[in-house]
Amino acid sequence: MQVLSVHSWPQAIAHLDADAFFVSCEQASRPALKGKCVAVGKERGIVIALSYEAKAKGVKRGMFVSEAKRICPGIIILDSNHENYGLFSVRMFEILKRFSPKIEEYSVDEAFIDLTGLRRLYSCSYEEMASKIQNAIEKELSITVSVGISITKVLAKIASKYKKPRGITAIPGNEIHLYLRNILIEDVWGIGPNTASLLKKFNVRTALDFALKNESFVKKYLSKPYIQVYNELRGKPSIEFIEKISPKSISKAKSFYPPSDKESFIFSELLKNLELSCAKARRFSLAATKLSIFLKTSDFQMFSIEAKLSSPSAIPLMLTENLREVFLKIYKPELAYRQTCVVMSGLTEKIQYSLFDDISKIEKIISVYNAVDNINMRFGRNSVHLGASSDSYSPKERTLNLPLLNIKV
DNA sequence: TCTGGGGTCCTAGGACCC
DNA sequence: TCTGGGGTCCTAGGACCC
Numbered sequence: 346m347q348v349l350s351v352h353s354w355p356q357a358i359a360h361l362d363a364d365a366f367f368v369s370c371e372q373a374s375r376p377a378l379k380g381k382c383v384a385v386g387k388e389r390g391i392v393i394a395l396s397y398e399a400k401a402k403g404v405k406r407g408m409f410v411s412e413a414k415r416i417c418p419g420i421i422i423l424d425s426n427h428e429n430y431g432l433f434s435v436r437m438f439e440i441l442k443r444f445s446p447k448i449e450e451y452s453v454d455e456a457f458i459d460l461t462g463l464r465r466l467y468s469c470s471y472e473e474m475a476s477k478i479q480n481a482i483e484k485e486l487s488i489t490v491s492v493g494i495s496i497t498k499v500l501a502k503i504a505s506k507y508k509k510p511r512g513i514t515a516i517p518g519n520e521i522h523l524y525l526r527n528i529l530i531e532d533v534w535g536i537g538p539n540t541a542s543l544l545k546k547f548n549v550r551t552a553l554d555f556a557l558k559n560e561s562f563v564k565k566y567l568s569k570p571y572i573q574v575y576n577e578l579r580g581k582p583s584i585e586f587i588e589k590i591s592p593k594s595i596s597k598a599k600s601f602y603p604p605s606d607k608e609s610f611i612f613s614e615l616l617k618n619l620e621l622s623c624a625k626a627r628r629f630s631l632a633a634t635k636l637s638i639f640l641k642t643s644d645f646q647m648f649s650i651e652a653k654l655s656s657p658s659a660i661p662l663m664l665t666e667n668l669r670e671v672f673l674k675i676y677k678p679e680l681a682y683r684q685t686c687v688v689m690s691g692l693t694e695k696i697q698y699s700l701f702d703d704i705s706k707i708e709k710i711i712s713v714y715n716a717v718d719n720i721n722m723r724f725g726r727n728s729v730h731l732g733a734s735s736d737s738y739s740p741k742e743r744t745l746n747l748p749l750l751n752i753k754v
Numbered sequence: 755t756c757t758g759g760g761g762t763c764c765t766a767g768g769a770c771c772c
Numbered sequence: 773t774c775t776g777g778g779g780t781c782c783t784a785g786g787a788c789c790c
Contacts, residue, residue: 593762
């Protein structure tokens with residue numbers, strides 16, 4: 346068997362993955378749910394997270410709620426509560442920062458932690474460090490996590506998945522091959538179904554098969570992201586460790602049922618998405634220079650269009666006309682739509698005004714939106730919204746109708 | 755995996771410039 | 773107005789991730 350790296354710990358990267366995160370947060374908030382079959386995902390009828398008890402009964406992610414109930418009678422189905430999960434996430438990352446200053450917040454329930462060189466500081470092995478992290482999170486948040494440690498990010502991902510829940514797996518450089526031979530190629534982070542089926546044509550079935558291919562083969566058939574994965578599997582760090590968290594784009598999508606062809610309704614849905622993404626952008630003090638919209642038809646076709654903005658903005662009132670313009674370019678009255686999406690991109694930190702803008706007018710609008718943000722923070726998301734997006738709120742939410750802004754009371 | 759929502763990065767090809 | 777070569781910027785679309 347070939348050795349892929351001679352050194353055991355040239356660097357130590359941990360990957361932490363919370364176990365059944367959404368459900369664990371629900372169980373931590375309501376201990377009566379512990380040990381039971383629980384799923385999250387009531388609102389759209391699809392299971393998006395499961396307790397280990399429910400997984401054991403054969404319920405799977407993506408399954409219809411009705412199907413889950415049939416397989417697992419008595420399963421408790423909950424609405425998702427992303428704000429709550431976000432709070433757990435923030436606290437989990439705070440705990441990690443006590444152990445190492447170099448953290449990559451990869452997703453709401455996953456992080457990379459650079460532990461290189463910390464064995465001396467804590468006078469313990471990397472596994473023992475992982476165990477301390479695991480215990481701190483369990484004690485303070487009542488949720489469990491699995492940790493993998495290895496010499497690259499891809500290998501650390503494989504390690505954290507190797508044993509779950511509450512697992513700790515360390516893959517030193519000189520033992521890589523012992524683990525990779527048990528990992529199917531499609532289970533490697535970064536290898537999707539397309540690339541997996543391409544590789545299978547060349548008899549690559551496991552991660553080890555891939556890691557042992559010639560570099561010339563990889564360069565001939567695959568592009569940069571896959572070459573990085575290949576290098577990382579062989580123990581050569583190639584994927585950057587990203588500490589910053591500023592988003593590159595902000596989007597909001599919302600499906601509705603039944604599909605609709607009504608222009609005013611679809612536009613109001615878009616406008617609501619615009620308001621929510623603008624609010625998020627303002628929270629990060631970011632402004633967009635590009636605005637795109639996506640319309641999904643009832644048969645899952647996507648139509649999209651992008652508009653360049655004359656000046657960066659995160660103010661719906663300033664963007665409504667741009668939105669309407671691009672919407673009318675791609676909206677087709679003969680089609681029925683089931684989802685709209687707004688993407689703000691080209692995000693900049695500083696908002697620069699062009700010489701031709703009426704600065705005092707813009708500042709007034711911005712001060713109105715500061716007030717709007719404060720009200721929404723106190724009374725709930727989108728309590729105040731544009732009059733034109735009213736159509737996408739239920740009648741009981743609509744009590745005060747002003748021409749420009751609506752205030753939900 | 756039959757269809758929820760929020761992201762990132764890469765590549766090919768066109769427009770435009772010298 | 774037939775025709776080189778090289779560079780940059782931008783966009784659309786693909787693939788993948790949680």
